[in-house]
Amino acid sequence: MTSPLAGDLAALPDLLQTTRDYAVSVLAGLDDRPVARDPASVPAAPLPAEGAGTAGALAEFQRRWAPGFSGSAGPRYLGFVTGGTTPAALAGDWLTGTFDQNGSNRSGSSAAALEDETVGWLGEMFGLGAEHSGTFVSGATMSNLVGLAIAREWVGDRRGVSVARHGLAALGEIPVLSGAAHSSVFKSLSILGLGRDSLRPVATLPDREAVDVTALAAALEALDGSPAIVVANAGTVNTVDFDDLRAILALRERYPFWLHVDAAFGGFAALSPAHAHLVDGLAEADSVCVDLHKWLNVPYDGAVQFTRHRDLQVRVFQNAAAYLPPITGTPDHFHLTPENSRRLRALTAWFTLAAYGVAGHREIVTRAIDAAHHLGERLQAVPGVQLLAPVRLNVVCFAVPMDVTDLAQAVADSGEAFLTPTVYQGKPALRAAFSNWRTTRADADRVAGLLENLLP
Ligand SMILES: *Cc1c(COP(=O)(O)O)cnc(C)c1O
Numbered sequence: 349m350t351s352p353l354a355g356d357l358a359a360l361p362d363l364l365q366t367t368r369d370y371a372v373s374v375l376a377g378l379d380d381r382p383v384a385r386d387p388a389s390v391p392a393a394p395l396p397a398e399g400a401g402t403a404g405a406l407a408e409f410q411r412r413w414a415p416g417f418s419g420s421a422g423p424r425y426l427g428f429v430t431g432g433t434t435p436a437a438l439a440g441d442w443l444t445g446t447f448d449q450n451g452s453n454r455s456g457s458s459a460a461a462l463e464d465e466t467v468g469w470l471g472e473m474f475g476l477g478a479e480h481s482g483t484f485v486s487g488a489t490m491s492n493l494v495g496l497a498i499a500r501e502w503v504g505d506r507r508g509v510s511v512a513r514h515g516l517a518a519l520g521e522i523p524v525l526s527g528a529a530h531s532s533v534f535k536s537l538s539i540l541g542l543g544r545d546s547l548r549p550v551a552t553l554p555d556r557e558a559v560d561v562t563a564l565a566a567a568l569e570a571l572d573g574s575p576a577i578v579v580a581n582a583g584t585v586n587t588v589d590f591d592d593l594r595a596i597l598a599l600r601e602r603y604p605f606w607l608h609v610d611a612a613f614g615g616f617a618a619l620s621p622a623h624a625h626l627v628d629g630l631a632e633a634d635s636v637c638v639d640l641h642k643w644l645n646v647p648y649d650g651a652v653q654f655t656r657h658r659d660l661q662v663r664v665f666q667n668a669a670a671y672l673p674p675i676t677g678t679p680d681h682f683h684l685t686p687e688n689s690r691r692l693r694a695l696t697a698w699f700t701l702a703a704y705g706v707a708g709h710r711e712i713v714t715r716a717i718d719a720a721h722h723l724g725e726r727l728q729a730v731p732g733v734q735l736l737a738p739v740r741l742n743v744v745c746f747a748v749p750m751d752v753t754d755l756a757q758a759v760a761d762s763g764e765a766f767l768t769p770t771v772y773q774g775k776p777a778l779r780a781a782f783s784n785w786r787t788t789r790a791d792a793d794r795v796a797g798l799l800e801n802l803l804p
Pocket of ligand 1: 429486487488489490530532583584585610611612613639651
């Protein structure tokens with residue numbers, strides 16, 4: 349063993365203690381760390397020839413890189429849709445690396461069974477039934493990709509072609525219908541060879557991002573019985589709008605289509621008694637995408653992919669080889685997703701669910717919804733500010749009487765909060781998305797006060 353590695357092995361308990369102490373100081377200082385940092389340039393260092401050992405690496409990280417890291421784990425990082433890490437999820441993350449299990453298969457470890465238990469818990473929490481099986485992936489983009497890959501195989505089946513065996517050329521065009529699809533759906537269609545242009549946008553309801561189901565029915569009717577993929581949205585990023593899943597499901601009696609639901613963060617509406625109706629029907633979707641590094645508050649990266657058609661999933665993703673276990677009974681995870689070897693991502697979710705249960709996670713969800721509504725109410729009283737949609741769940745989308753990029757920059761420069769700009773119905777706007785377990789009404793008040801100060 350080279351000397352820094354041998355030295356580290358001998359000093360392992362001390363090194364872990366030092367790292368732990370540093371992590372504690374980072375979390376204790378979260379309130380003082382600027383919520384966002386200007387990504388100032390750190391000159392690249394040369395490849396270390398000998399290495400400095402863990403203590404040296406930690407010192408260098410603290411000196412060169414840590415100062416530029418944002419406070420995105422804290423309560424006022426409201427850009428994109430950004431969760432945090434609950435204490436239990438952090439403990440689970442440390443142990444994921446500590447045990448370093450390969451979650452790809454069931455040989456020689458019960459790690460894959462822990463993933464099954466976790467997926468079962470999550471399915472139950474989101475109101476899915478026993479017909480849905482699930483697997484962990486790295487994010488909602490991957491979950492959409494996997495769901496749409498299975499959908500592609502299903503359409504092929506209807507036309508007597510296996511895309512998994514014969515490729516896309518044997519199939520021709522597949523129509524994909526959606527109201528206000530997330531950008532990751534277009535990316536998935538590009539990767540899957542269906543093409544971004546295969547998505548045919550369907551009209552949304554007036555002043556809404558929810559699909560107009562009458563227009564969707566007309567688009568399906570025009571396909572003349574040809575099977576299609578419908579991507580329904582359960583929580584759009586701009587205004588957290590929900591398609592009417594029940595009404596879409598009713599169309600399945602007349603038209604053949606695969607229903608994929610992107611419930612990346614909107615799926616968590618199932619936890620709030622006042623909002624659970626928004627995801628009514630989710631259990632009947634063919635595939636469902638839910639992100640976990642957003643509203644479950646596990647660290648990056650983690651999401652879950654659910655489907656009712658595991659047989660087709662195995663057809664697409666199977667990875668058979670002489671040295672790998674054969675596919676019998678419950679398929680190993682490497683027959684279900686793009687990855688082969690993979691991190692045991694389920695452990696962070698397992699820890700947070702074991703620690704806080706449904707009740708604890710319901711509290712996180714309802715507190716975020718409350719904070720969003722509170723900010724919405726405060727902003728409505730600010731002259732010149734206009735909410736572009738009612739606060740439906742956990743996002744406030746608003747127009748301001750100044751350049752939104754300038755305002756977003758001023759918010760970031762203040763170090764107190766972080767918001768991201770968007771365009772909604774042609775209007776430049778700002779979004780404040782609430783999904784961190786630490787966020788309270790007091791944070792919403794601080795953000796409202798900050799915006800009042802910065803606005804003309
Ligand atoms: C965030 C999000 C995605 C993409 O999620 P990643 O985890 O960043 O891959 C997809 N769909 C919706 C609705 C989202 O909010």
